[in-house]
Amino acid sequence: MLFSTSAENGVTVLRIEGELDAVSVTDIRAALNTIAEGKPPRVVVDLSALRLIDSSGVGAIVSLFKAVRAYGGSLATTGVHGQPLAIFRLLRLDRVLIT
Amino acid sequence: MKGCIIVRLEVPGVIQYRDIMLRTLSATCKLITPSARGRSSRASLFSAHLVSAVGEAYNNIALHGYAGCEPGSIKMEIEKGSDWIRVVLEDTGASFDPAQARPPDLDALPESGLGVFIMQSFVDEVTYVPGPPNILTLFKRLDEPREASPNSRRRGPAKSG
Numbered sequence: 320m321l322f323s324t325s326a327e328n329g330v331t332v333l334r335i336e337g338e339l340d341a342v343s344v345t346d347i348r349a350a351l352n353t354i355a356e357g358k359p360p361r362v363v364v365d366l367s368a369l370r371l372i373d374s375s376g377v378g379a380i381v382s383l384f385k386a387v388r389a390y391g392g393s394l395a396t397t398g399v400h401g402q403p404l405a406i407f408r409l410l411r412l413d414r415v416l417i418t
Numbered sequence: 419m420k421g422c423i424i425v426r427l428e429v430p431g432v433i434q435y436r437d438i439m440l441r442t443l444s445a446t447c448k449l450i451t452p453s454a455r456g457r458s459s460r461a462s463l464f465s466a467h468l469v470s471a472v473g474e475a476y477n478n479i480a481l482h483g484y485a486g487c488e489p490g491s492i493k494m495e496i497e498k499g500s501d502w503i504r505v506v507l508e509d510t511g512a513s514f515d516p517a518q519a520r521p522p523d524l525d526a527l528p529e530s531g532l533g534v535f536i537m538q539s540f541v542d543e544v545t546y547v548p549g550p551p552n553i554l555t556l557f558k559r560l561d562e563p564r565e566a567s568p569n570s571r572r573r574g575p576a577k578s579g
Contacts, residue, residue, distance in 0.1 A: 341433050341477045371440075374532040375474050381529045402466035409539055410532065411524050 322347055324354065331359040336368035339376030351379060355386035364388050364416075367398025372406055384416060421499035424449075431489035431509055433480045439494055440469050440476070443505065446496050450503060450560055464560045467540035471556055474504050474533035483511025483552070502559040513548035 320343035321336040329355055339347070343362040354362060364380060366372075380396070387394040399407055407413045427442055429435035447465035472494075479492055490510040497504040519534040538544055543557040 338437075340436070340473065341481060342436060371469070371473075373470065373477060374530070374536055375477070377532060378529040381527050385527065385529075402460065402470060405463060405466045405540075406470060406536065409536065412527075415527065 320346060322350060324350060324372060326359065329359060330361045330363060331353070332363045332365055334362070334368070338371040339369060339379065340371060340373040341375040344375045344379050347379060351383045351386075355390075358390050358392065359387075360392050362392060362394040364379040364394065365397045365398055366396050366403055367400070369399070369403050370401065372403040373406070377406060377410060380416070419499060419502070421497045421502070421504065423495060423497045425494070425496035427491045427495075428491050431480050431484045431511065432439050433477070435492070436473065436476050436480065437490070440473050442494070443472055443496065443537070444469050446498065447503065449498060450501055461544045461560065464558065468503060468505070468556070468558045471537040471540040471558070472507070475507055475554055475556065476515075476538040478514065479507065479509045479535055479552075482514065482533055485512070501561070502557065505556045507554045507556075508549075508551045509548045511552065511564075513550075513552050515546050515548060516544060516554070517546065 320338050320340075323334050325332045325334075333350070333354060335347070337343070362383070364383075384394045394416070396407075396416045397418075399413075399417055404413070407417065425442060425446055427439065427532050429438055444465055447461070447468060450461075450464075480489070486488065493506075493508040495506040495508075496505070516538060518533045520531075522528045522531050536572065537556070541556045541558045543555075545555040547553045
């Protein structure tokens with residue numbers, strides 16, 4: 320799993336590639352906390368290169384979503400497809416996280 | 419319903435070996451897709467669902483079944499039919515019947531407790547025999563397109579001998 324963050328015009332973009340699962344999620348938690356602590360008004364999570372997600376990965380993204388929402392920011396995902404999209408639809412996250 | 423057992427794989431019951439199991443399963447899923455027509459979206463969805471379900475089952479064994487003890491192994495057996503796959507996972511950790519898990523409240527956006535729900539929703543049949551060894555059987559058929567049904571049937575036919 321690879322990830323990167325960038326910020327421009329008040330929008331923080333978090334790009335996650337590969338597989339976000341019980342093995343890799345520990346690698347990204349610190350970055351998610353850093354994003355939330357910065358309190359950007361808008362966060363976009365780019366999942367266009369994400370191949371696989373499990374319940375651990377979902378938990379991490381939902382946790383970030385809640386943290387951003389708690390300070391009045393907004394978070395949305397983009398590029399969700401394949402297996403991650405199937406997971407999002409099952410958990411009804413497509414209604415909340417996909418714009 | 420009897421098919422052909424095509425894969426038997428045993429790995430140490432730790433999370434780091436999850437990828438080996440799932441990549442093997444993903445490759446197996448390609449064997450029941452109509453190659454003449456190429457990889458259809460239906461076939462891709464079948465693989466996505468089954469890999470997700472087995473992945474969650476694997477997580478539960480490695481992270482919870484073997485928690486607090488020296489992990490044993492996780493055995494996976496894949497049986498293939500013309501349009502179905504049966505996956506049997508065997509472990510010697512703490513038993514947990516997935517039928518006992520409470521369905522999550524999805525409206526509350528839970529951050530945990532989703533694994534069993536995902537597993538049950540993405541396959542057609544789940545059976546569990548507590549051990550040791552614990553034996554979890556997941557069965558999925560490549561059928562007409564349908565939405566994954568939350569909390570799909572939790573009991574199914576025993577594995578054919």
